[in-house]
Structures are given as C-alpha cells and as structure tokens.
Amino acid sequence: MSTLDRAGLRSVPALTEPPVVEVVIEVPRGSFLKRGSNGRVDFISPVPCPFNYGSVPGYIGLDGDLLDALVLGPRLSLGTRIRVKAWGAVIMTDGGFIDDKLVCSDVCPDAVQRQEILKFFYFYAKCKGVLNIWRGRAGRNACEGWCEAIQALGRARQRDDLLNQPPFD
Template structure:
C-alpha cells in the first residue's frame, strides 16, 4: 500500500509539473510560489471568525469531527448522502470525508481530508484542522479542511495542493461530460479558521445537498 500511495502522489506531482512548468522544483523553496489565489475569497462570518481567533493566536488549531466517506486507497468517490458520485481511475491518496457539524459554501457538508494511515469507511474521528484548500467547482467555492494528528510538513502541504490542482482539472472534464457548466479550479491554501468562518453550522433544517454532485 505504501508503494502504491507513493506512486499515486508521484503521478499527481508529475501531472502538476506538466501543467505548471514554471513551478517545477519549488518543493525546496517552500510553498510560496504555488500558493496563489484566483478569485477573491468570500467574506468570513465574523461570529465564527472570533470563535476560532483565540485558538489561532495560541497556535492551537481547531479540532473537528470528520466522517470518512472515501478511505485512503479507495476508487469510489462518495458524497455526504453515501451514494457513489463517480469511480476514479486512480485511488484516493488521502482519507476523505466531511464535517457533519458544518455546511460549506455550496450548501453541502464541509469537506475534509485526513492525512495518515487508511481509515475504514464510516469512521468518525476528532482531529486537528491545520489548514484548508479552496476549490471552485462549477463556479461555486468549496473549502476542503486538511486534518492530521500532526502539523503537516511543507512537503505534505505541497502534495495536498498538487493533488487538488490535478483533481480540479479532472473534475472539470467530468463536469463537461455531465453537461454541468461553470469554472473549475484550485484557488490555493488558506487557514482552517478562514474555512470554518465561511461555513455555517448545520441545523435541523438541512435536508441534504441542494445540488447533485
């Protein structure tokens, strides 16, 4: 499994280098060269921003509960409803799921990935959120919390960002095939508290995602 995951991450990195030759070799120089943003990020919810600001000041990242929907190494991409959205030609290099307590900007549960060993489907885990990656999917902003039991290294952060640049390209092609218009792109890295501030608390009125994914 370890060899397979390294192969997948190398495949993602090579694809990213092909798409962005000017940024090749930036691992040794850190993330500054590839951590750009496209469109302006939505305004944060001031209530949630102040809720997490003290944790940021203490360098203590927020802790969230993540429900695993796609175990590391799985080919099946499931949504928050449990239904299979698509079958990937490559296994997912991270554990992927959602934060049941929060709704993202597109109206579905806030997405999250968990670094580390494979976690079974349906696992619920409380884990620290060290940052987030913002995607645009069909013109809608979609934050992805990056969670782990340790602070991700610069290389781990870069591989996460490279994966989502590659993923955005693939999702864009899938959306074209499904006749779903709108821009698809990876907008870059942001702080976890920014993503949580843009999200809203889930309540009893939520009946599932407003759009099919």
C-alpha cells in the same frame, strides 16, 4: 498572523491551537469510489484517493453540501467518525462555487506535504472540470491554493439540524 513560506503556502501560526472537528470518512485512503455525504457513489476514480476523504457533519460549505475534509495518515474505514485537528484548507472552485477542503491530521503537515496536497487538488480540479462538462454542469473548476482552517470554517455555516446525520454510523 500567518506568513508565507518559500513554497508560497501560508503557515499555521505557531501560537494558535488548530480547531478540532469531527470528520466522517466517505472515501478511505486508497479507494477508487468517491461517495457523497449521502453514501451514494458519485463517481469511480481512475486513480486511488491518496488520503482519507469525508465531510464535517457540523458544517455546510458554500456549495450547499457538508464541508469537505481530508484526514492524513493511515487508511480509515468507510463511516469512521474521528475528531481531529484541522491545520488548513485547500480552496477549491467547483462548478463556480467555493468548495473548501479542510486538511486534518494529528500533527501539522509540513511544507512538502502541503505542496503534495495542493498538487493533487490542481490535478483533481482539471479532472472534475472534465467530469462536469460530461455531466453538463457549467462553472469554473480550479484549485485556488491553501488557507488557514479557521478561514474555511468561517465561510461555512454551522448546521442547525444535526439530527440529519450522514448514513454512516
């Protein structure tokens, strides 16, 4: 069972080993280009991405796309496939749909790192809301906070068709 720390974030239980997932990097840390899992540029950001961002090809999120994941640490190249521990997830609402973002790294992010990740996604949700209005897409956009990775994986569904991998090899 998890507990809340002083920042109101759920901590990862000390006795539980986090799940390990394969992540394909679509947006290297520091990049301004946001790509989708199909490899196409989705938009150009006014600020660089503060972490490696990609997807978990084995899972489909509630929004119908591959489950999103960010990988903390040094910059990874576009298309890198990495097996990494998922320590938690940011719960996003994008266009009215839950769009979880797994938070992955070799070591568990501390409370300060989790707070910084959440700050980024609160800002990101506001920017995505403006972008969705400009694109004519309806629905609420918000960062709903932090949850355990197993909860986000439980909301996603495993892919049956792993033959259709993202175009990055």
